[in-house]
Amino acid sequence: MASTGKYILLREGTVLTHSTDDHVIPLYDTDILVHDDTIVNIGKAIDAPDAHTEVIECRGKIVSPGFVDTHHHIWQTQLKGRHADQGLVAYMVSGNIMSFVFKPEDAYWGQLSGCLEAINAGTTLVMDHAHIAYTPEHATAALSATLASGIRSILAYTNPLRMSQWDQSCCVPDQDLLPQWAMSQLRDWVGKYNHNNGGSHSSDKVAPTVEVGMGFDLWFLPKDVVLPMLTELGEKGLRVLTTHVGCNAFQGLQSPIPMFSSYGLLQHPHPPSNETTALPFLLLSHCSGIPEDDLALLASTGTPISSTPDTESHMGMGYPVSLHSSLRDSKTANVSIGVDLHTNNPASIPLQARALLQLTRLEHNSCLLAKDTFPAWDVRSSSEEVFNLATIRGARCLGLEGQVGSIAEGKKADLVVFDAKGSVGMLAAAEHDPVTAIIRFSESADIETVLINGDVRKRNGKLVDVAVSRDGIVGKDVGGETHAMKWSDVAEEVRRSQRDIQARIDGLSLDQGRKTLLGMFHVDQGNLVDAL
Template sequence: MALTGKYILLRGGTVLTHSTDENVVPLYDTDVLVHDDTIVKIGKAIDPPFDAYTEVIECHGKIVSPGFVDTHHHVWQTQLKGRHADQGLVAYMVSGNIMSYAYKAEDAYWGQLSGCLEAINAGTTLVLDHAHIAYTPEHATAALSATLGSGIRSILAYTNPLRLSQWDQSSCVPDQDLLPKWAMSQLSEWLEKYNHNERGNAVAATVEVGMGFDLWFLPKNVVLPMLTELGEKGLRVLTTHVGCNALQGQQSPVPMFSSYGLLQHPYPPSNKKSALPFLLLSHCGGIPKSDLSLLASTGTPISSTPDTESHMGMGFPVSLHSSLRNSKTANVSIGVDLHTFGPASIPLQARALLQLTRLERNSSLLGKDTFPAWDVRSSSEEAFNLATIRGARCLGLESQVGSIAEGKMADLVVFDAKGSVGMLAAAEHDPVIAIIRFSETADIETVIINGTVRKRNGKLVDVAVSRDGVAGKGVGGDADVMKWADVAEEVRRSQKDIQARIERLSIDQGRKTLLGMFHVDQEKLVDAL
C-alpha cells in the first residue's frame, strides 16, 4: 500500500454497504480506510499505514453511511428562505423563480455558498443543481465559484432564468433574448474546462457542468442542434421540469422527448456514447402511466421532490409508483428542490416519500371498503437506496459514488447513533430504519466528500471564500478562510439588500406577466383554502 498522501481511518462503526442486488448489508465493528479521495480498504481492525499521517475518526456506536445524493435542487435561493412556506407554485414562480432579478452577483455567491453548506450539513455529498441563477455571466461565475469553494460534489446545471428587461411598480417586461449568446459562450467554455478531466485531475475534482433547460416550446430545429453541439463539447447531463396539470399544461412532453432521442439510460463520464446529453426529468406528476412506463423502459432518470410536489399541488411523487417500482430498468431518485420552505435534507425527503406513497396506496384500499393488512407499501431500505445508490445511478455516477465499496470515491456520512436521542434503540434494531425514520441533521457528526472532511464533530469546517468569485470576476484567486457564522452574517446582509430591491417591485405585475406568457387559463386557478 502506498504510504504517501492523506489517510483517514473510520474505526469501528456500523458500515452500510450494498450487496450486488442492492440490499443494504450492515457490517458491524468495521473500519473504512480512505487514501486521498478513495476508499481503499473495508474490514476489521485495519492498521493505519506506517510512515504516513492518518486521521483516525472513532466510529464505535456510530453508523457510517454513503453520502446522500440530491438529484434536483435550486441551491442559490438561500436568501429567499421562509417566503414560500405558505405559498403555492403560482406564487412561488413570482416570489422565487424570477426573483433572481433582485440578486446581484455577490448575492448569488452567498446564496449558493450557504445553500451548498446547508446541504453538506445534512449529509448531501452530491447534488444536481438546477442553477437558474445565470442572470448574467457574473451571476453564473459567482455560483460556480461558491460551489467549488464549498467542496460539495455537484453537477452544476447551468440555466438561464426568465430574465426581465424592466420590473418596477408599474410594469414587468420580459427580456426577449431567451438564449443569449453570452450564455451559450460561457456554458461552452465551462464544458471544455470542467468536463474533460480524468479522475485525479484537480482542475475541478468535484464539479461537473450540466444544463437546465425548460424552453421546449422553441422549434426542434433550434433545440436539437444546440444540444448536439453542447453534447459534443462535453455536456452529459441535461435536466428539465415536467408535469401535467392546469398550470403547466395537460399535454405530456414525454413523447416529444422520445422523438428528440433524449430518453436514454444515464451514462458515466467515461462512456459518453451519445452526441446528445441524457435527460433527467424532475417531478413528472400527472403524466400518463403509459409515459411512466416508457421512461421506465428506456431507463430515463426521474427525480421526485416529495415536499414541494405535495406542498405545491404537483401530484403524488412518482419515484415509488408501481409502474416504476416494479421495473428492472427504471431509474428513480429524490431531490430537495426548494430549501426556501423546508430543510435541505435528503433523509427527510425519503421519509416524506414513504409516507406519501403509503397514503396513496392506503387511500385506494380504503376507498374500496378494504383495509391494509400487515406490511405497508414500500420499505425504508427502498427509500434509503433512492437517496444513495439509485440517486448516483440516475446521474451516471454509480461506479464512483452512492455506496461504500473499495475503489469508490470517499463520500461518507457518519451518524452519531450512540449519542442520538431520536435514534436510540432504533439504531440497534435496524440502522437503515434508524436513518430514514428517526435521524435528524443534528445526528450527523462527520461528512467526508472526495476524501476531505467537510463536517467534523457536528460542525461545518471553515471554507475558503474566493473574493474574485464574490465579485463575479473569476473562479479562484485569493481566498479568505471563513467560519460558518461569518458566512451566515454575509447571507443576512445580502438578504437585507435583496429585500430592499424586492420592495421596489410589484408582485402583482410580475404575476400578470408570468400568467400571460404561459397562457394560463386563470379560471382554473383556485385557492386551496
C-alpha cells in the same frame, strides 16, 4: 493534482454497504481506510498506514454513503420562508423570477450557504438546477461558491426567466431567452470542467468535485434550434441535461414525454455500447401527473426521474412518482429524490425519503380504504427502498454509481457518520436496524462527520471553515486569493444580503410580476383556484 498521501481511518463503525442487487448489508465493528479521495480498504482492525493518519472513532456510530440530491435550486437561500405557505404559481413570482433582484455577490452567498446547508444534512452529491445565470457574473459567482463549499455537484447552468424592466408600474420580460454570452460561457465551462485533460482520474480535472450540466425548460422553441444546440454541447462534453416536467392546469395538460422520445432524449445515463449519441442524457424532475403509458416509457428506457416529495405535495403538483407501481416494479427504471426548494422545506435528503415513503403509503392505503378494505399486515414500500433512492439509485440516475452512492473499495470517499450512540431520536432504532434508524428517526443534528472526496466537510457536528474567493464573488474568474471563513460569518453575509434583496423587492410590484408570468405561460386563469 499530485497525490497528497493523506490517510483517514474510520474505525469500528456500523458500515452500510450494498450488494449487487442493492440490498443494504450492515458491516458491524468495521473500519474504512481512505487514501486521498478514495476508499482503499474496508475490513476489521485495519492498521493506520502512518503516524499522520487521521483516525475518526466510529464505535456506536453508523457510516452511510453520502446522500445524493438529484434536484435542487441551491442559490435561493435568501428567499427562505418567503413562499412556505404559497403554491407553485405564487412561488414562480416570489421565488423563481426573484433572481432579478440578486446581484452577483448575492448569488455567491446564497449558493455557498445553500451548499453548506446541504452538506450539514449529509448531502455529498447534488444535481443543482442553477437558474441563477442572470449574467456571466452571476453564473461565475455560483460556480465559485460551489467550489468553495467542497460539495460534489453537477452544476446545471440555466438561464432564468429574465426581466428587462420590473418596478411598481410594469414587469417587462427580456425577449432574449438564450443569450449568446450564456451559450459561450456554457460551452467554455463544459470544455474546462467536464474533461480530464488527458488524465484518467478525477484528480486530474480542474475541479474534481464539480461537473457542468445544463438546465433547460424552453421546449416551445423549434426542434431545429434545440437539437443542434444540445448536440453541439454534447460533443463538447455536456453529459447531463435536466428539465422540469408536470401535467396540470398550470404547467400544461399535454405530456412532453412523447416529444422527448421523438427527439431521442429518453435514454439511460449509460446507454448500451451499441448505441452512440452525442446528446446528453435527460434527467426529468417531478413527472407528477403524466400518463401511465409515459411513466412506463420512462421506465423501459431507463430515463432518470427525480421526485421532490415536499415541494410536490406542498405546491399541489400531485403525488411523487418515484415509488409509483409502474416504476417500482420495473427492473430498468431509474428513480431518485431531490430537495428542490430549501426555501420552503429542509435541505435534508433523509427527510425527503421519509416524506416519499409516507406519501406513497398514504396514496396506496387510500385506494384500499376506498374499496372498503384495510391494509392488514405490511405496508407499502420500505425504509431500505427509499434509502437506496437517496444513495446508490440517486448516483445511478446521474450516471455516477461507479464513483459514489455506495461504500466500496475503489469508490470516492463520500461518507456520512451518524452518531447513533449519542442520538436521542435514534436510540434503540439503531440497534434494531441502522437503515430504519436513519430514514425514520435521524435528524441533521445526528450527523457528526461528512467526508466529500476524502475531505472532511463537517467535523464533530459542525461545518468546517471554507476558503472563500473574493475574485469569485465579484465575478472576475473562478480562483484567486482566498481566506478561511466560519459558518457564522457566512450566515452574517447571507443576512446582510437578505436585507439588501428585500429592499429591492420592496420596489417591485408583485402583481405586475404575476400578470407577466401568467401571460408568458399562456395560463387559463379560470383553472386557477384558491386552495384555502
